[in-house]
Amino acid sequence: MSIESQLGNLVGSLPDGVSEGVALGAGLADGYDLYESAIGDVAVTFNPGGVSSVDIADQAFEDRFVDRFGRKLIRAEAPSAWSRHIPAAIEAGTPGKLPIDLRSVTSFQAEVLTRTAMIPKGEVRPYAWLAHEVNRPGAVRAAGSAVARNPIPLIIPCHRVVRADGHIGNYSLGGTGNKHDLLEHEGARPDWLEDLASKHVRLQGNTSTKIYCHPTCHAIRRSKVENVVDFRSLDQAKSAGFRACELCRPCC
Amino acid sequence: MKEIGHALASDLDGEFPRVVEEMGKRIYWGLRRLSGNHQEAEDLTQETFIRAYQALASYDRDRIRGINLQPWVWTIALNLGRNHLRDRSRRPTYVEMIETGKPDPELPDGHAWDRRLSHLNGHQKTAVVLRHVVGMGISDISESTGRPEGTVKADIHRGLARLKQTIEEEQ
Numbered sequence A: 001m002s003i004e005s006q007l008g009n010l011v012g013s014l015p016d017g018v019s020e021g022v023a024l025g026a027g028l029a030d031g032y033d034l035y036e037s038a039i040g041d042v043a044v045t046f047n048p049g050g051v052s053s054v055d056i057a058d059q060a061f062e063d064r065f066v067d068r069f070g071r072k073l074i075r076a077e078a079p080s081a082w083s084r085h086i087p088a089a090i091e092a093g094t095p096g097k098l099p100i101d102l103r104s105v106t107s108f109q110a111e112v113l114t115r116t117a118m119i120p121k122g123e124v125r126p127y128a129w130l131a132h133e134v135n136r137p138g139a140v141r142a143a144g145s146a147v148a149r150n151p152i153p154l155i156i157p158c159h160r161v162v163r164a165d166g167h168i169g170n171y172s173l174g175g176t177g178n179k180h181d182l183l184e185h186e187g188a189r190p191d192w193l194e195d196l197a198s199k200h201v202r203l204q205g206n207t208s209t210k211i212y213c214h215p216t217c218h219a220i221r222r223s224k225v226e227n228v229v230d231f232r233s234l235d236q237a238k239s240a241g242f243r244a245c246e247l248c249r250p251c252c
Numbered sequence B: 001m002k003e004i005g006h007a008l009a010s011d012l013d014g015e016f017p018r019v020v021e022e023m024g025k026r027i028y029w030g031l032r033r034l035s036g037n038h039q040e041a042e043d044l045t046q047e048t049f050i051r052a053y054q055a056l057a058s059y060d061r062d063r064i065r066g067i068n069l070q071p072w073v074w075t076i077a078l079n080l081g082r083n084h085l086r087d088r089s090r091r092p093t094y095v096e097m098i099e100t101g102k103p104d105p106e107l108p109d110g111h112a113w114d115r116r117l118s119h120l121n122g123h124q125k126t127a128v129v130l131r132h133v134v135g136m137g138i139s140d141i142s143e144s145t146g147r148p149e150g151t152v153k154a155d156i157h158r159g160l161a162r163l164k165q166t167i168e169e170e171q
Helices: A003-008 A018-026 A061-069 A085-092 A107-116 A127-133 A140-148 A176-185 A190-198 A234-239 B002-010 B012-035 B038-058 B061-065 B069-086 B110-117 B122-134 B138-145 B149-170
Strands: A029-035 A042-047 A050-056 A072-075 A203-206 A211-213 A228-231
Touching (some): A003 B122, A003 B149, A018 A072, A018 B012, A018 B038, A029 A061, A029 A085, A042 A085, A050 A061, A050 A085, A061 A072, A107 A127, A127 A140, A176 A190, A203 A234, A228 A234, B002 B012, B002 B069, B012 B038, B012 B069, B012 B110, B012 B122, B038 B069, B069 B122, B069 B138, B110 B122, B110 B149, B122 B138, B122 B149, B138 B149
Parallel strands (some): A029 A072
Antiparallel strands (some): A029 A042, A042 A050, A203 A211, A203 A228
């Protein structure tokens, strides 16, 4: 056989994984892997921009992803530089060093979600507070829908955002029961929160420092029980001569 | 190839995977002989297509339609190959970071040909591999390598002569 035709026979098939690697690298598909969480197994998806979604790892999650994001999904190990940070971010309920991809939401929604990610573990804040924090105090409903559309629950802890009346409210990742369980897991005592809400308690103050907080704020939780007083509104706290906590910044 | 250009121009995201399927094996096996290494050829193949996609995504439709796809993709691959060799300490790309280590699909006489090709200089090796392994025409090779057609022909001629001599010496 001639040298030319021998050289012509040196083409085999395309190695396994190359097409998938190109789709992942070009951003035509996201990778996904499964992780444990306090509410069961979750599927975490990622692309070169960061982690793009977290969802319950059930039969239909791939369909839900494709419907919502319009990209394919490929089972893959997370990039080695991120793989350590994903379980840590799920457990901490904040991205930390993990890059996140919020291109699927509007810039306002991304701002709300970024602020949501800074609510400390074990604490909750009302929607109105979130709207106030992003300098759009009138946009309470828009802030609410941003949280409801959170593509990266658990890592962006939308379970820490509650109704204005203090009831813990709905949750997109498998329903209210999961929100209750997550808050319980983080030490935010959801039953106690519901109890406060049914008594119309919105804020609590410390009689010795004369500072009022959201009831879950770590500043008020560290106060002696005999120093804690309940308030039903901001006006009630202010007229009692209390000022707002600078850590949890109650506003509404 | 012409129809692919038109299809890409109208639906880049939908058609691009087909380009990878159709061109991918020749890109990989060409790079495999040029680099002599599976992992490097695989990384370069993926990176070549990712760069190609990114470039196409930034072009308008007319520009995509006007591209002579095979030499254009090979221009990217050869440039990446040069940079890859120059900068082996660079940070791994996103795709390399999620690489799971698939087996090496080497052909039975692949190593023998790597040894023979190692006797050729860089230009000869590139020209011979593009002409006879990948199966490109002289003008496309000229376009990919940026060397005149006459020079490409001479590179191929001398490269083949060197291979013939090496094979004779083996026997």
